[in-house]
Amino acid sequence: MSTFDKFEQMVIAVVAFAVVFAVIMLLADRIRGRSADRSVAMVFLVPTVVLLAVGLVYPAIRTLLDSFRNAEGTKFIGIDNYQTVFSDHDLLIVLLNTVLWVVFVPFFATAIGLLYALVIDKSRVEAIAKALVFLPMAISFVGASIIWKFVYTYKGAGSQIGLLNEILVKLGLPAQQFLLNWPSNTFWLIVVMIWIQAGFAMTVLSAAIKAIPQDIIEAARLDGVNAVGMFRFVTLPSIRPAVIVVLTTIAIGTLKVFDIVRTMTGGQFDTSVIANEFYNQSFNIGDEGLGATLAVILFVLVIPVVIYNVRQLRKADAR
Amino acid sequence: MTTTTPPVAVTGELATTAVARKRLSSPWASLTAIVIAVLWTTPTLGLFLTSFRTQDDIRVSGWWNVFLHPNLTLDNYRQVFSSGTSTDLSGYFVNSIVITIPAVIAPVLLASLAAYTFAWIPFKGRDALFVAVFALQVVPLQVAMIPLLQIYIKWLHIGGSFWTVWISHTMFALPLAIFLLHNFMKEIPGELIEAARVDGAGHVRIFFQVLLPLITPALAAFGIFQFLWVWNDLLVGLVFLGGKPETQPLTVAIQSLAGTRGSAWYLLSAGAFVSIVVPLVVFLSLQRYFVRGLLAGGLKG
Numbered sequence: 179m180s181t182f183d184k185f186e187q188m189v190i191a192v193v194a195f196a197v198v199f200a201v202i203m204l205l206a207d208r209i210r211g212r213s214a215d216r217s218v219a220m221v222f223l224v225p226t227v228v229l230l231a232v233g234l235v236y237p238a239i240r241t242l243l244d245s246f247r248n249a250e251g252t253k254f255i256g257i258d259n260y261q262t263v264f265s266d267h268d269l270l271i272v273l274l275n276t277v278l279w280v281v282f283v284p285f286f287a288t289a290i291g292l293l294y295a296l297v298i299d300k301s302r303v304e305a306i307a308k309a310l311v312f313l314p315m316a317i318s319f320v321g322a323s324i325i326w327k328f329v330y331t332y333k334g335a336g337s338q339i340g341l342l343n344e345i346l347v348k349l350g351l352p353a354q355q356f357l358l359n360w361p362s363n364t365f366w367l368i369v370v371m372i373w374i375q376a377g378f379a380m381t382v383l384s385a386a387i388k389a390i391p392q393d394i395i396e397a398a399r400l401d402g403v404n405a406v407g408m409f410r411f412v413t414l415p416s417i418r419p420a421v422i423v424v425l426t427t428i429a430i431g432t433l434k435v436f437d438i439v440r441t442m443t444g445g446q447f448d449t450s451v452i453a454n455e456f457y458n459q460s461f462n463i464g465d466e467g468l469g470a471t472l473a474v475i476l477f478v479l480v481i482p483v484v485i486y487n488v489r490q491l492r493k494a495d496a497r
Numbered sequence: 498m499t500t501t502t503p504p505v506a507v508t509g510e511l512a513t514t515a516v517a518r519k520r521l522s523s524p525w526a527s528l529t530a531i532v533i534a535v536l537w538t539t540p541t542l543g544l545f546l547t548s549f550r551t552q553d554d555i556r557v558s559g560w561w562n563v564f565l566h567p568n569l570t571l572d573n574y575r576q577v578f579s580s581g582t583s584t585d586l587s588g589y590f591v592n593s594i595v596i597t598i599p600a601v602i603a604p605v606l607l608a609s610l611a612a613y614t615f616a617w618i619p620f621k622g623r624d625a626l627f628v629a630v631f632a633l634q635v636v637p638l639q640v641a642m643i644p645l646l647q648i649y650i651k652w653l654h655i656g657g658s659f660w661t662v663w664i665s666h667t668m669f670a671l672p673l674a675i676f677l678l679h680n681f682m683k684e685i686p687g688e689l690i691e692a693a694r695v696d697g698a699g700h701v702r703i704f705f706q707v708l709l710p711l712i713t714p715a716l717a718a719f720g721i722f723q724f725l726w727v728w729n730d731l732l733v734g735l736v737f738l739g740g741k742p743e744t745q746p747l748t749v750a751i752q753s754l755a756g757t758r759g760s761a762w763y764l765l766s767a768g769a770f771v772s773i774v775v776p777l778v779v780f781l782s783l784q785r786y787f788v789r790g791l792l793a794g795g796l797k798g
Contacts, residue, residue: 179743181588184595184659191599191663199606207701218700219620226611226630226671233668234633237644244643294533297526307530309784311537316780317773318729320748324755324769325544328762339559339762341543373537378791385792405523434637437731441752456639457732461739466643473639484635 198225238477244470251466259471268448269455275364276433276451280479283371284428288421290372291379295387296409308384312377319374319437326370327442330356360448367449370438375431379424386420387413419494426487430480452476548573548766555762573767584764586771588742589750593728593772595659596746600666600727605720607667608674609712613704615675616682617690627679634672641669642736649737659744661737666727674719680793681715682708718790721783728776747772 202221209217248255263269291311298307314322331340332355338344343353356366390413398412414421436453443449445458452472460469546560549569554562563569577586615627645665650656685708693703734746742750751768758764780787 181591184591187659188595188598191659192602195599195603195606199610202610203701207699210699214699215618216620219614219618219623222610222614222618222700223626225607226675227626229607229664229668230630230633230671232648233645233665234636234641234672237641237648238636240644241640290533293529297530297533301530307534309781310534312784313541313777313780314537316725316776317541318731318748318776320729320731320752320755321769321773324751324765325540327755327759328544328547328766329540331760331762337558339555339557341539341559341561344559344561373540376537381788381791430635434639437748437752440731441755444756453637453639457735460643461736469643473637473642476637477635477640480635480637 241470241473244466245474247467247470249465249467255467259467260475262468263471263475271360271448272450272452272455275361275449276453276479278361278364279368279371279451280429280432282365282368283375283432284425287372287375287428288379288383288424291376291381291424292383292421294376295380295384296413299384299387308380311380314374315377317374319435320441322370322374323438323441326366326373327357330366332356357443357449358447363443363447363449367438367442370442371432371435375428379428382420382424383417386417390416419491422487422490422494426483429483433476433479433483452479544766544769547762548770550763552763555766573763574771577764577767577771584754584758584768586747586750586768589745589747590771592744593746593748593775596662596666596734596744597724597727599659599663600670601720601723603663603667604670604674604723605716608671608678608719609709609716610704611671611675612678612682613700613708615679617703617708618700630672631676632672634676638669638732642732646736657738657741657744662733662744662746665733665737666723666730669733670723670726674723677719677722677790677793678712678715681712685711714786714789715793717783717786718793721779721787722790724779725776725787 202225206218206221209221244251245259246254246256248258263273294307294311298304301307317325328339329341330343331338332343332353333339335353338347338353342356347353357363394412394416395408398408403411434453436451436457439445439449439451439454440457445454450458452475456469456472456476459465459472543560546563547555549571550560550563551568551570551572554568576582577584579585580587611630615623615630646656646661649661649664653660655661689707689711690703693707698706728746729748730746731748731752734749735752738744738746738749747768751765751772754761754768755765
């Protein structure tokens with residue numbers, strides 16, 4: 179396919195989408211009369227409902243069913259796949275790694291984001307300082323992985339080209355293969371996700387800090403509260419809902435991410451996580467049943483995080 | 498603003514400035530800020546400088562030596578753009594553009610319609626349907642991929658074509674897009690819509706003439722969101738276009754380069770920056786809208 183062909187296809191697609199949109203509008207515009215609201219709503223929602231039903235609802239049900247079938251999807255085998263996941267040694271490491279990711283990434287990304295938001299708040303270079311930490315958000319996980327793979331790169335005993343090993347050597351320590359040994363290699367991968375997500379935490383929390391009413395800060399200041407007290411008794415309680423949203427959003431994102439593992443180690447050396455193992459089982463090994471099971475487990479892990487989020491928000495609203 | 502600010506607020510402002518000054522003068526705070534900023538910038542800078550070094554230099558010495566012996570070249574970029582070679586990324590670059598543009602336009606159009614319906618057209622079962630759409634946000638893509646792949650291949654016969662990713666990205670974006678745009682639309686005063694109705698405007702006219710101009714910033718915010726998401730995506734590209742270099746995006750090509758030529762830093766560094774530059778330009782020029790979208794979603798979600 180030539181470049182021209184590709185762009186031609188793209189234009190056709192955009193036009194097709196635009197035509198669908200125009201047809202919907204023309205249809206809706208002709209609807210008049212008493213039950214107009216209902217009919218217009220239906221016309222407006224049809225494409226969305228169809229796409230979501232075909233793209234998310236039906237596949238989710240199928241995957242749930244497939245998780246109770248064998249590798250080829252031909253035979254019902256009950257909960258065998260689930261038993262495999264929770265008893266196989268390699269898969270248990272995958273589960274454990276996933277837990278490490280989902281505990282460490284949200285905590286450190288949020289803590290660093292909050293700390294940074296606090297120390298640069300109202301500084302003269304705030305805008306630039308924010309942009310520096312926020313920038314990794316624009317970089318793909320693949321790009322970020324390559325950036326960090328280079329930081330960790332190991333070059334025998336001689337002069338190092340990876341920054342981290344150069345620092346070790348300068349400190350008189352031996353150079354290391356960071357991505358080789360479990361469990362430390364998982365932590366080196368986790369660092370990449372923290373590096374990406376801290377900017378998101380910083381942005382949301384910085385906005386929350388700025389939204390704290392000035393008179394509360396003023397009152398506390400007149401009471402002679404010092405900086406630490408101000409943080410504990412004024413700032414933190416005021417931004418609590420935002421902190422919870424940030425923690426849970428990052429946790430959900432972390433559960434689903436597989437790009438980092440895939441690009442940096444390919445899941446070797448015991449670094450795999452559920453999201454990567456799903457891909458591995460489904461497409462490399464070809465065990466559809468086990469792949470589906472891992473996808474379902476991922477889904478089940480996301481749900482409690484979301485429920486916690488919603489409940490905390492309700493509580494905050496009630497107060 | 499300063500002329501109309503009442504005196505009380507002025508003293509408040511002065512006090513804040515005083516606090517800010519005190520905080521700035523705290524050496525620990527400044528040090529922390531500098532340490533974090535350096536940690537967050539150095540890895541990217543290192544790879545960026547590497548992409549301009551010669552193959553031989555990269556192999557024997559660290560990028561920090563560039564400051565002592567600057568020996569820069571564009572050869573690495575020439576290499577990843579030279580046609581005919583196995584490491585030519587230009588085709589993938591085109592693919593990424595071709596994938597991204599429709600995958601941004603389609604969900605923005607559809608979601609704005611749905612969001613308008615949920616916000617301003619009363620009908621029975623509306624709230625339940627809205628909650629259902631909202632709840633679909635929690636379904637991980639992984640759960641939907643394989644059945645969807647079968648639909649594309651067996652039923653629609655579009656396996657491996659751009660259509661698979663255009664449709665998939667649109668589907669996957671809808672729940673969040675509808676939610677975000679709905680939040681923005683709800684903030685528009687009801688009197689505006691009421692007034693238009695009294696004038697005899699139908700929903701189509703209200704949508705185009707009243708709402709669309711008002712929510713343009715929100716559309717921009719979500720558009721940038723979706724742009725970055727699609728451009729940076731690996732999973733969708735890998736699953737639906739994985740075996741097809743003809744249609745694969747940059748991320749897939751670079752990820753596989755990292756697997757097969759993992760120590761060829763002259764290729765990887767240049768390749769990484771080819772893929773980073775477009776989202777970076779979009780992000781830096783439209784950062785304001787992006788942050789707005791982030792805050793609307795983050796704080797209300």
